Amino acid sequence: MEKTEFDIIIIPENCGKKKVYSIYSIQVPNVVTQGKTIEEAKQMLREALGLYFNDMPEEKEKLICAEKQVAPLISRLFL
DSSP states (O other): OOOOOOOEEEEEESOGGGOEEEEEESSSTTOEEEESSHHHHHHHHHHHHHHHHHHOHHHHHHHHHHHHSOOOOOOOOOO
16 A cells, blocks of 8 residues: 655644644645644544545545645745
């Protein structure tokens, strides 16, 4: 199975014992999940994306095709 690379956004929420990390992919922004640690959040996102693509395989095919083309990059520029 071909691996697909995703750009992810991780957002820390709350403090102390209530702290969680919300996470989603730029390529699939409608799949959002959380974890108590960053690693847990990443694992939860892997699982959520896996379920999403099982239900909508055509969406993963679109991403694979887009990766083979020159895709835009997201970065920062400081002045």
